[in-house]
Amino acid sequence: MAFGGCSLYWIRDTLLPDDISDWAPVGGWFVPAGVLVTLCVRWSCSRGWGAAHCLALAGAALLTYVWVGFLHAWETDVPRATGVLGNLVFGAGALIQLAVAARARDSKVNMTDRAAGELAAY
Structure with missing residues (x-):
């Protein structure tokens, strides 16, 4: 969902005609952004929301x-x-950062489970 929502913003350059006002995509962007923010806030307040969901949202x-950077690399004034x-x-770097965050989350979950198991044993 986050990937799709963010992607909508960036693909406006290819989907919209050239003669459209620069303000049209800005105004139109607020609709999906508002919907996505509303959905994410609702979901983050639900009982099942956890660290894995936060990681997935941030990772998306x-x-x-990352992928938009490749598109914009063709449009900049630096050599391709x-x-x-x-x-x-x-x-x-982004993939490494996500892998480190996922590993840290997994080790924290395992430590929490282990601690809960030790407390239950007493």
């Missing part, structure tokens, strides 16, 4: 910026090789 937004290489480095 981060990975959206430099733009693509920079995005590869950023993308690798």
Whole structure:
């Protein structure tokens, strides 16, 4: 959901005609952004929401910026090789960051389960 919502913002350049006002996509962006924020707030307040959901939401937004970076590398004034290489480095860093966060979350869950099991044994 976060990936799709963030992607809607970035693909406006390819979907909308060139003669449309610059303010139209800005105004139109508030509709899906408002819907997504409302849904995320509702879901985050529900009983089943946990650390895995927060990680998934943040990861989807981060990975959206990774793939959009590759699209924008073609439009910048830097050599394409430099733009693509920079995005590869950023993308690798983003994936490493997500992997570290997932591992930290898993180890915290395992430690919590272990502590709960030890308390139940007493």
